Amino acid sequence: MAVIQQLWPALLSLSLALALPTAARATPSPDPNSAKACAALSTALPHLVALPNTPAYAQHSTYWSARQTEVHPACFVAPSTTQEVSRAIALLTSLDAPFTVKAGGHTAFAGGSNIAGGVTVDLAGLDGIAVAADRRSVAVGAGSRWINVSEALDPLGLAVVGGRSATVGVSGLTLGGGISYFSGRYGWACDNVRTYEVVLASGEVVEATAGGKHADLYWALRGGGGSNFGVVTRFELNVIEQGDLWASSVVYPGVANATVIALMHGLLVEGLAAHPAAHTYFVMTYVAALGGYVVLSDQFHSTHADGTATPEVFAAFHDAALPTLSVNTRLSNTSQLLRDIEEPFGDRQTSWDTTVAATATPELLLDIVPLFEKHVARLLAAAAAANSTVTPYLVYQAISTNIIQAMQVNGGNALGLRPEDGPIMIVQVTTTWSSAALDDMIENSSRELIAEVDALAASRNATSKNGYIYMNYAGKTQDVYAGYGKENLARLRSVAKQYDPTGKFRNLWNGYFKLW
Structure with a gap:
C-alpha cells in the first residue's frame, strides 16, 4: 500500500490536456523585425517587456513542458489589460514581426506557445x-x-x-x-x-x-x-x-484490463447516456515498482451525494470479484478534484490521439493494448540506454451521445461531431520523460502507435466520422482540422479570411495548429 500511496500522484497526473516533435534547445535566430518590435513595444508599453537575461524574462519562461521552456524568444511582452493586448498586437502585425501567444503555457510541444527569436505575448496578467x-x-x-x-x-x-x-x-x-x-x-x-x-x-x-x-x-x-x-x-x-462531487479512483493490476476495458465500452455505448451526471476515463500505464502494468479508472458523479454508496452507473467497477490495488472514494469540491490531477511542471511531455467509433467492440479496444505494450517496450529500452525516466500512458475517454447532443446548443461548435454519427472513444497516448536525447524516438514511436490504432480501427470498420482528432491532446504534426469535416474546415477558413483578410495571423502567429 505504501508504494501505491507514493505513486498515486503520478498516476493521477495524467496528461489530460495538449502535445509534441523535436526538442533540441532552440535559440533566437537573428530577426530584425523582432528586434524592432521589442524596442517598439518597450516604448509603447513601458515596464511590460522582458528581455533575455533578466529576472522577468526567466519568470515568463515558465512552462508545463520543459520542451517549451527551452525555446527562447527575443522578448516577452506581458499586457494586463485588453487595451494593452490590442496595442501589442497592432504593433506586431504592423511591423510584420513573428510572435506567439502564451496563456496557461500548457502545450506539450516546443513552440506551441513560445517562439524562438520572435515575440511571446504572455497573457498571465489577464487573470480577473x-x-x-x-x-x-x-x-x-x-x-x-x-x-x-x-x-x-x-x-x-x-x-x-x-x-x-x-x-x-x-x-x-x-x-x-x-x-x-x-x-x-x-x-x-x-x-x-x-x-x-x-x-x-x-x-x-x-x-x-x-x-x-x-x-x-x-x-x-x-x-x-x-x-x-x-x-x-x-x-x-x-x-x-454545484456542490461536492462523488469521485472514486480505482487502481487495478494489469490482469484486470480486459474486464475494465469491457466496462468502459459499455459506458460508451449506453451507460453514460443513461446517467448524464457521470464522467469517467481509463488509464493504463507501466509501473516497475508494482511489477508491470496497472490500470486506473477514475469515476465522477456530479449529483450523487452519498459518500458511502457507489452510483449505479459505476457499480460494476467496484465488484468484489475484481482485483484492486487501491481504491480512493470521496466527496470533493471541484477545486480539490483539480488539485488531485495537478500536473507538475518541468518534465518533457508529448501526447497524440485519435478516435474510434462506438461500433468498435470491446475486443478492438483490448487489441490496442498489445500495440501499446510494444510501444512501451521500445520506450523503456531507450530510456534505460539514455539513463532517463519515462512514464507512458494509454488513455480511453468516452464521448457518449449525450455529450455530443449537448454540443449542439447555440448553433453547434466547430468540431463536426453529430449525435446521429454515434458516440466515439478518444484513444490517447501520452508520455512524460526526462532526457532530451529521447525526444525524436518518443515522437516517432507515438506517431507509429496512433497510425497502428487507426489502421486497426479501419480494418474493423470502426473509424470515427471524419477521423476526428481532439486538438488538446494532438501531436504537432497531426492534421486536426481535417477531422472536423470538409464543410467545417471550409467554413473555418472563410471565417479566418474574413477577420484577418491580409493573413497577418496566418503568416506571423507561430505555434499550435493552423488553417493552411
Whole structure:
C-alpha cells in the first residue's frame, strides 16, 4: 500500500490536456523585425517587456513542458489589460514581426506557445474573475487557470464546465474543446461560453456571441482554436449550481484490463447516456515498482451525494470479484478534484490521439493494448540506454451521445461531431520523460502507435466520422482540422479570411495548429 500511496500522484497526473516533435534547445535566430518590435513595444508599453537575461524574462519562461521552456524568444511582452493586448498586437502585425501567444503555457510541444527569436505575448496578467450578480455567468481573463476559477466559485456553491487539472489554462483548453466533469449534461467548455472578447489582427477589439454581429467568429472559436482568428482576452462562461462531487479512483493490476476495458465500452455505448451526471476515463500505464502494468479508472458523479454508496452507473467497477490495488472514494469540491490531477511542471511531455467509433467492440479496444505494450517496450529500452525516466500512458475517454447532443446548443461548435454519427472513444497516448536525447524516438514511436490504432480501427470498420482528432491532446504534426469535416474546415477558413483578410495571423502567429 505504501508504494501505491507514493505513486498515486503520478498516476493521477495524467496528461489530460495538449502535445509534441523535436526538442533540441532552440535559440533566437537573428530577426530584425523582432528586434524592432521589442524596442517598439518597450516604448509603447513601458515596464511590460522582458528581455533575455533578466529576472522577468526567466519568470515568463515558465512552462508545463520543459520542451517549451527551452525555446527562447527575443522578448516577452506581458499586457494586463485588453487595451494593452490590442496595442501589442497592432504593433506586431504592423511591423510584420513573428510572435506567439502564451496563456496557461500548457502545450506539450516546443513552440506551441513560445517562439524562438520572435515575440511571446504572455497573457498571465489577464487573470480577473468576476461572477455576475445573477450568478448565471462569470467573466474570466484569458490568463487564468482552472484552479483560479474553481476557488472563486466553490465557496458560492457554483461551478463552470471547465478543465479537470488545476494548472491547465482556461484559454487553451476552452478554444480547443474542453472536456469537463460536467460534460454529460452541458457539453464541452467551448459550448458554455456566452461571449468571447477578441483582439483581431488589426488591434480592433470585438465581442463574439451566438446571436450577435460576430456570430460566425463565435462559432469558429468553439473548438477551432484561437491562433487563426484572434487573441481571446476574456471569456464569459455559463455558471451552474454545484456542490461536492462523488469521485472514486480505482487502481487495478494489469490482469484486470480486459474486464475494465469491457466496462468502459459499455459506458460508451449506453451507460453514460443513461446517467448524464457521470464522467469517467481509463488509464493504463507501466509501473516497475508494482511489477508491470496497472490500470486506473477514475469515476465522477456530479449529483450523487452519498459518500458511502457507489452510483449505479459505476457499480460494476467496484465488484468484489475484481482485483484492486487501491481504491480512493470521496466527496470533493471541484477545486480539490483539480488539485488531485495537478500536473507538475518541468518534465518533457508529448501526447497524440485519435478516435474510434462506438461500433468498435470491446475486443478492438483490448487489441490496442498489445500495440501499446510494444510501444512501451521500445520506450523503456531507450530510456534505460539514455539513463532517463519515462512514464507512458494509454488513455480511453468516452464521448457518449449525450455529450455530443449537448454540443449542439447555440448553433453547434466547430468540431463536426453529430449525435446521429454515434458516440466515439478518444484513444490517447501520452508520455512524460526526462532526457532530451529521447525526444525524436518518443515522437516517432507515438506517431507509429496512433497510425497502428487507426489502421486497426479501419480494418474493423470502426473509424470515427471524419477521423476526428481532439486538438488538446494532438501531436504537432497531426492534421486536426481535417477531422472536423470538409464543410467545417471550409467554413473555418472563410471565417479566418474574413477577420484577418491580409493573413497577418496566418503568416506571423507561430505555434499550435493552423488553417493552411
